[in-house]
Amino acid sequence: MWGSLFKIGKCTTRRFAFDASAIANLKVKAAGNSAQNSTQVEAVSAFIWKCAMAASEETHGFTRPSLLSHVVNLRRRTIPPLIENSIGNLISIASAHCKARYDELGLKGLVGQVREGISKINSDFIKKLQGDEQSNVICKSLKMMEEPGSKDGGVDYFGFTSWCKLGFYEADLGLGKPIWVSGVGSTGSVFLNLIILMETRSGDGIEAWVTLDEQEMAILQRDMELLTFTSLDPSPLKLSNIAAVNSPNYRKGYLFPTL
Template sequence: MKIQITARETLKPSSPTPQSLRDFKLSLIDQLTPSVYGSMLLFYSSINGGTNNHFERSEKLKKSFSDTLTLFYPLAGKTVDNITIDCSDYGALYVEARVDCTLSEFLQQTNWDQLGEFIPVKVESTEDTVGFLSVIQVSFFDCGGIAIAMSISHKLADGATAAVAMRCWAATTFGSADALAMVPLYNSAEIFPPRKFSVVGVPTLVDFNKEKFPIKRLVFEASKVAALKALAVSESVERPTRAESVTALIWKCALNAARSNSGVSRPSILTRAVNIRRKIEPPLPDNSIGNLVGFYTAEKDESETELNGLVRKIRDKLKVFDKNYMKMLQQEDAFEAVIEYWKVAATQMMRHDMEFYICTSLCNFSWYDIDFGWGRPVWVTMGSGNMKNLIELMDTNKGDGSIEAWVILSEQDMYLFERDPELLAYASLNPSVLDTKSSS
């Protein structure tokens, strides 16, 4: 498969951003978020009964994205400092490409390295190197299939924000009135006011490696997820979630591999990202824009080996997070408290006597409902950097509770991990996307 870039164009909001909105303030959480890019990639089959003309579809996508930028105007801005985005309509980059194979050929056996060619920005890039806070790539397959990637600076957006922006763009392209329900709400800086501070010395949990690590795709079918949830039940966790159950199994098997390779039994830390919109009092709607994300850490000692015990540790730490971290974010000395919280986590991450893992989940974000006018996507995935011991979860295209996981480990740990009988009892290694697709 070869992908050829055929065009690059700067797209500006279709209506000028009012002068009163030109200075957009970041929230405290935005300020503390590293300048990396988050990317989502959606694949669509050829249109049934519609046009497969590349030029027409491209022009329609560009126009609707410019219209969307009038609402999501910070995406067309530039960073002034770590407090302000200059929203003077600098624009977003639109990249167009041609793929010399059919979509079904590509999806028959997905390859992570090839996926990167559909994403216009490397995760570890910064606005200084890219020049844009948002970048779009639209890739056309020979068969009329299409891949749409959206990359947004994490200074502005978390996964929920990206979902709202892409859903609004799709509805605008489709001409749906649903776009009106996705008008962004810019209230993060009011809830978490920014602070003037130097980023020097501020810890980060993001550490992209120069060494290339293997990444594997796992699919947990709905029946297997249900079986894992049943095993995860305990007196304190009567209803474990899908993500908790799958995360606990991956954590357990990855740690078993690490311990077998090192010959040393070490405790382990698992850090999980949390969407805090519904945890704030009062709760925020889904269209609240920004990095409304927190994180918590669960620790596993060498004595804990059962799945329900790991899920219990994950849930217990989530309860502590809900009670303490949210209060800490909204108190007067939030900056000092959050920095101290991050320092503790960063210190744990750097300890050589612990195994450290990071997990993110974009389950339940309804990615497969994003329709640009040619139906639901056949597959949705995300872009990841080369970060060791990373676990990323998403719903599959079946919509029945199945989960897809991308896991990055060291080469030695991955060799044992992907052969673990307990893991393989519940997960399939990189099955064809076409085989996992719902027949409905």
């Protein structure tokens, strides 16, 4: 399945930071005339997806079908909910498929696609996972992701995962709480078209670590709409608390622990 989605090539990773006001504006834009409000993760994910599809269109000269996946934490969706520190990969993968032009759907339409995909990972879905239908449910879920890649051939795949609200900034490994947490290791990502969403230290912003093909990234990072809502690779001190530079950990060189 993944062979039809992941592509091989030279990739590069950039960090796009959304502050609280930018996210609020995106949520308003996504809502339109609807009273239904999107979550921060839904709004940011759909917006990056839209901009990434625009970069792909400029690269290829035409609009390609696009598939988004989002990793979903199952702990809060079971009945009763599992404890947050339950050990194991208690996750499932939601997906959304954009067959129409991204500019026709607009941000509101793309947010709806993301929300619909995630909403399918609900208590009924988990109940089936725990029963005799487990194999059928898993196969059906994975097939929804496999078919676009096998049928369309030229589908673009973008994999999202949100590490927001997982408590990374509360972790103390003996050196104090981290000032800045990275979503990417020192060697970078091994997958193209991977987007990791991390909350900022203040908790009201989101850093998107985006890994794309080098050519598409060159287009993405000059996208004027994207740059209206984000800062490209801003100083971590700007995103956290500038007073943190006075902390003992900063002077010891512990500014950038990666968890």
